[in-house]
Amino acid sequence: MMKTVSTPISRRLVLGAGITAAGLALSGCGGGSTTAAGGGGNVELNFVYWGDSNRAKMTDAALRIFEEKNPGIKVKTEYQDSGPYADKLATRFAGGNPPDVLNMANRSLLEYAQRGTLADLKTLKELDLAKVPDTVLSRGEVDGKLYGLATGVTTIGMVVNKAITDQAGVTIPDDKTWSWEDYAKFATEVTQKTGGKVYGAGYDVSTETGPIMLARQRGEDFYTKDYKLGVSEETIREWFQYSVDLRNAGGFPPAGFFEQIGGSAAQSYLAKGTIASQIIPINNYKAFNEAAGGNVVLLRIPGETSGERRGYSADPSMLWSIAAKSKHPKEAAKLLNFLINDVDGAAETLTQRGVPVNPEVAQSITPKLGKDDKKFVDLMAEIQKDELAPAYVYPKGASVVADTLKQLATEVEFGRVTPADAAKTFLEKSNAAINK
Amino acid sequence: MSVLTKQTRGAATLAVPGGKPRRARLKRKNQRSGYLFLLPWFIGMLFTIIPFFASLYLAFTDYNLFTEPNFVGLANFQAMFEDPRLLQSLKVTFIYTFVSVPISLAAALLIALVLNRGLQALPIYRSVYYLPSLLGGSVAIVMLWRYIFGNDGIVNGFLGLLGIQGPAWVTDPQFALSTLIVLNVWTFGSPMVIFLAGLRQVPAMYYEAASIDGASRWRQFRSITLPLISPIIFFNLIMQLIGSFQTFTQGYVMSGGTGGPADSTLFYNLYLYQKGFTEFEMGYASAMAWLLLMIIAIFTAINFIASKFWVFYDN
Numbered sequence: 001m002m003k004t005v006s007t008p009i010s011r012r013l014v015l016g017a018g019i020t021a022a023g024l025a026l027s028g029c030g031g032g033s034t035t036a037a038g039g040g041g042n043v044e045l046n047f048v049y050w051g052d053s054n055r056a057k058m059t060d061a062a063l064r065i066f067e068e069k070n071p072g073i074k075v076k077t078e079y080q081d082s083g084p085y086a087d088k089l090a091t092r093f094a095g096g097n098p099p100d101v102l103n104m105a106n107r108s109l110l111e112y113a114q115r116g117t118l119a120d121l122k123t124l125k126e127l128d129l130a131k132v133p134d135t136v137l138s139r140g141e142v143d144g145k146l147y148g149l150a151t152g153v154t155t156i157g158m159v160v161n162k163a164i165t166d167q168a169g170v171t172i173p174d175d176k177t178w179s180w181e182d183y184a185k186f187a188t189e190v191t192q193k194t195g196g197k198v199y200g201a202g203y204d205v206s207t208e209t210g211p212i213m214l215a216r217q218r219g220e221d222f223y224t225k226d227y228k229l230g231v232s233e234e235t236i237r238e239w240f241q242y243s244v245d246l247r248n249a250g251g252f253p254p255a256g257f258f259e260q261i262g263g264s265a266a267q268s269y270l271a272k273g274t275i276a277s278q279i280i281p282i283n284n285y286k287a288f289n290e291a292a293g294g295n296v297v298l299l300r301i302p303g304e305t306s307g308e309r310r311g312y313s314a315d316p317s318m319l320w321s322i323a324a325k326s327k328h329p330k331e332a333a334k335l336l337n338f339l340i341n342d343v344d345g346a347a348e349t350l351t352q353r354g355v356p357v358n359p360e361v362a363q364s365i366t367p368k369l370g371k372d373d374k375k376f377v378d379l380m381a382e383i384q385k386d387e388l389a390p391a392y393v394y395p396k397g398a399s400v401v402a403d404t405l406k407q408l409a410t411e412v413e414f415g416r417v418t419p420a421d422a423a424k425t426f427l428e429k430s431n432a433a434i435n436k
Numbered sequence: 437m438s439v440l441t442k443q444t445r446g447a448a449t450l451a452v453p454g455g456k457p458r459r460a461r462l463k464r465k466n467q468r469s470g471y472l473f474l475l476p477w478f479i480g481m482l483f484t485i486i487p488f489f490a491s492l493y494l495a496f497t498d499y500n501l502f503t504e505p506n507f508v509g510l511a512n513f514q515a516m517f518e519d520p521r522l523l524q525s526l527k528v529t530f531i532y533t534f535v536s537v538p539i540s541l542a543a544a545l546l547i548a549l550v551l552n553r554g555l556q557a558l559p560i561y562r563s564v565y566y567l568p569s570l571l572g573g574s575v576a577i578v579m580l581w582r583y584i585f586g587n588d589g590i591v592n593g594f595l596g597l598l599g600i601q602g603p604a605w606v607t608d609p610q611f612a613l614s615t616l617i618v619l620n621v622w623t624f625g626s627p628m629v630i631f632l633a634g635l636r637q638v639p640a641m642y643y644e645a646a647s648i649d650g651a652s653r654w655r656q657f658r659s660i661t662l663p664l665i666s667p668i669i670f671f672n673l674i675m676q677l678i679g680s681f682q683t684f685t686q687g688y689v690m691s692g693g694t695g696g697p698a699d700s701t702l703f704y705n706l707y708l709y710q711k712g713f714t715e716f717e718m719g720y721a722s723a724m725a726w727l728l729l730m731i732i733a734i735f736t737a738i739n740f741i742a743s744k745f746w747v748f749y750d751n
Contacts, residue, residue, distance in 0.1 A: 083693055087713050094501035094718070111716065115502035256604025259586055399714060403694065410698040414609055 050085035098323035107398035113147040126333035148319030152354025168193040175299035179306035187251030202275030206409035217307030227395035240419035286372035317354035400433035494722035512723035525707035544624040548631035569625030578689035609700040634668035
């Protein structure tokens, strides 16, 4: 009998397939963005930002006005969530194909600016900075050059779902004078009186804005003027310890409860009604109030009068930048000037990216604001009435600091490290990452 | 392949005694169609070969995406030995590979054996088991996995019915990786289909002869099936090994790109991506890619050496 039995795969074939599969990984996954030429205008600007569809709708309405006022310039926009946005931005700069006008996060500004990828906004004649306050400009200045311009000002605040606290019969303390202890007591009481159905507190321990504020209340600067880490180990320990104590007391949900904190207002636990309070960037107040049923109150962060000094600062929600390699710097500057100084444009975007930095523009949109946005603007104005401690540009490596905080917050959450050890590790890793 | 050539050779000899021209023509024709089938791969290769060598060069530079790369010698490779997150990512990837690959291969072979016994609705079953392989690496399925294993998901719902308080599968650093291992095992479909094809190649006459000799089913499996499909097992092992060393999507989607909770799902490729695109250390990331290639090459080589002792080539 003829020997024909054989499996159809030889040793050599296995080797070949293996090499091919392994080799593909080295070349990475390709793909990029292509810019389709738009009809109509002579110049097409590429304008990118992060946000949701609601923000996109408002932005598009404003851009249409810009195009009307500037015939010959067409604006092509792209937007994503902040995470993928940051990744895509990096690849576009690396590929030598950066957008003209773009959103820049506070924590990434220095990273980009010190590598010469951003244009000095002061050199652009078309951009009028006369009305922008110096305190705002300072947050985008690096070595005397202006690389980022605040899209608007905001800060963080506490939102409490009053429908829940009313039903539970818990009174919300006066937020002008409440301490962190008051907040803990309040949160624990909510959990108790709802029979554990709702947790009183549900703020995000792993975002740096919280410790930044706590540091200032304790007389420290989280990031210093000379781009260093200024926060003490003790402050970070305290920040972690506070959440551990609050969890043990019942005011804060158990470990593993938060599966996707930091998402949109509609997906938040406040909207789901499983927590009663949360810390948010207060320009998002309207979205949270609407998502959680319309009975949400906007409060100040605890500890503002019980600490060494005020913790608040008026911060850029995000920044606008122009790429150094933009082929149309003139037109890009015109667009940025429109975003900052144009009253008609601002009438469409309102406080979507914080309170406008040009006070005249801010004034002009006030009558157009809805009830919730008005509350945000009023609180922002009230906070700024007192003298606030200065805040500075985030150092290079700030995104690693943010990641480190997130990682350690989880370790603390599940009791894998003590707050004291986590604080020690945080300082070590952060100092190693900054200005590397 | 050897089956084909042997048979054609036999056929040609029978039809045209001493017919060399015809055989040569056939060979040329076969070669042409062979190259034609290779063409798409070859075109694709043109696009990967440049980045391939670029990454080799970049591995020895301090390239940061924005400024011109400077040559730094072996500094990137030296830095790797002192990088605790790199070690963590290796640990995660090794655990993932060495736990999920054997389990998914065993599951694939088991289901293939069952399906090979001639079920009535075989195509349907085959598709049902194969489907997860097509979907497993996709973003949507990983999202779905998050919900299934979420705090309010069906897994914990089911455990709740049994009176068990399920853990936080996705957010607890102790469990997050095992959730992904389960996902990987679930996608055993593609090795299963290859096993099935292999099982079909085993001639029935061997089994007939064995049953006449009184061999039990287990004995038949041990002495006939396993040796004859051992090259297929070997092929699947290598492909699965390489695939899981390169896992990225699952870790990225499950943790939102962080490798969290607490770096427990920080796959090697995910860390490589973070280094390259969020920390802008593309030189280091390229060096990492080459280290991964070396690791895969070593494991594949070990397997090839070991295969001499258990893989049976019947030709």
